[in-house]
Amino acid sequence: MRNGFKPVITVFHCVKSLGDETDLSALEDNAEIRSIKIPCSSMVKDVFLLRAFEAGADAVVVLVCPEGECRYVDGNIRAKKRVQRVKNLLDEIGIGSERLGIFNMPSHDEAAVSHIIQKTASELMAREPAPAAYGVKL
């Protein structure tokens, strides 16, 4: 474990998968969490995921509704396809596709969200930080 290394995790989520009232402060000892709320997880455009890495994320997590439960019907399917495309790109860039993950979350399940973020953080602690940010400010 690197001393002083606090990984940055950017979390994209739709309004159902992570509620406004969810308290993530307990996790902030282990990681800096930047959360970005979007109306539907399908809106994770390639450029948003990539810019998150440019802004310094060591990992990016996308939280979506379980399949069949997206209020926009197939938003979570589109998100899955987009994430896969960017994962392939991350491998081509050399950053590594394992730094980007997509997870189906039951609605407003704080415990499930915590678990995913903890797991991501501990996996990151076992490796190098991602390449330094280009300088894009959030």
Add this chain to the structure above:
Amino acid sequence: MNVTNQSKLQQLLKKGVFAVTAECGPPRGANAGVIRKKGEMLRGYADAVNVTDNQTAIVRMSSTAACVHLLQMGLEPVMQMVTRDRNRIALQSDIMGAYSLVFRNSFVIPGDHQTFCSQPDAMNVFDIDSMNLLHMVKTIREEGKDMSGFDLDAPPSMFIGAAANPFADPLDYRIIRLAKKIDAGADFIQTQCVYNLQRFKDWITMASEDGLTEKACILAGVTPLKSARMAEYMAHNVAGIDIPDSVIRRMKGVPGEKAAREGLNICLETIAELRQMHGIHGIHIMAIENEEKVGEIVEAARLMPRPEIAETGVSHA
């Protein structure tokens, strides 16, 4: 058309002889010995021999050259031409060259697409289709003009063949297509190899009803199966081949070393049935890389000896 210029195949068919043609694939290289060896195996058994044209898009010695080798041996070639590799300029040029070399039979097909085989990176041509090529060869013969309307000096007068597949999709359209080919210029037809006799019979009956068997000579294709594996492979992987389950079962039902004999028996039974059908003018034996079997088949089918045509002195006028 000058009678003395007619090919042996044409003359035999005109006389009502049940014709036998065979196939010969040129080698992948310039070894004329290979062609001559195959020619020797077929000598006396086939009235004419089809020489394929870069078959399955694999680069081989040219059909024209291979035909010359056979001609020099005293055999009668049928020069195959595909539209995949040459445009109308080259095709007309080849017809004239062929005729000047005393070939009298041509056979026209589109050819397998080049993505299959030894040169998938190549550009294809398909300037004209096989129907256009039939039409072109016939027009050259009947009007003495090339495709641009130019009067030719010694216009080639070919006996023209085309392929027909009674087993391909879509079935109901096959007779319309056959009629179109015959109108365009096909004098004789060689079919895809027959295993499903019932379907073939339906096809030939329909062709007969439309008067097509009077207009063109139909030669039914036959290929002896060598093994159960070959039968299954062809049935499932080769487009346009129809092998009924009963045939596959027969091939599977005999021990491995007896399979080739069983395949031969099936072939002979098929030939016997074909000889009974109205509208069939002969058989076309396709035993590629298995040419030594042709003689055995022709003998066992009691199609020997092959009739000769008295030397007619084909003129080069």
Add this chain to the structure above:
Amino acid sequence: MIVGEQKKLAEIKEIVAPYRKLLLLGCGTCVKTCFAGGEDEVAALASALRLAFKQDGRDIEIEELTVERQCEDEFIQEAAEAVARNDAILSLACGAGVQDIARRFGNVPVLPGVNTTFIGVLEKPGLFTEECSGCGDCILTTFGGICPITRCAKKLLNGPCGGSREGRCEVNPDTECAWQLIIDRLRALKQLDNLKTYMPAKNWRTSHAGGPRKLFREDLAI
């Protein structure tokens, strides 16, 4: 639309490697609709390139701009100022657009970021298929709206060949046999007799085989 696919990142990296300041120029028409070179694709590619060069320990400055079309001067000129600020242009337009940019801004290297392929349609989400090869003499009337030149691998006008299997082309089982489609369509339209007529050899002079083509419209030339 004209369909194309963005080149792989590795190839693009190599193409732009000599330049420090790059204008990444997108097009809002055909390549946008096939998700190869529109605004979104420009943004994502710029980000990916920056990250990739950072991995290599290099910096690259990328300016991002998308114009409506790169095949018309009216829209290309909007990029003039951005061009002046940069060392090279990576265009995500189709081959025609790239060349038109090169024509207008000839003193700056203009590099292609997309492999342009065919004129086609979006058959269903994610599936683009080739439909027209621009032969210059449209015969779709005879064939019930299905083009045998483009959709038959052998360009047969008097098809089909004997190679189709259950309505699939011998070249590729994913491709439908165009002639099966033509026959089915004409049958439905009760026009199957169209196929009894012999189609003569095609005059290819109006196609690309006759040389690169021009269309001059006197009525539009002011």
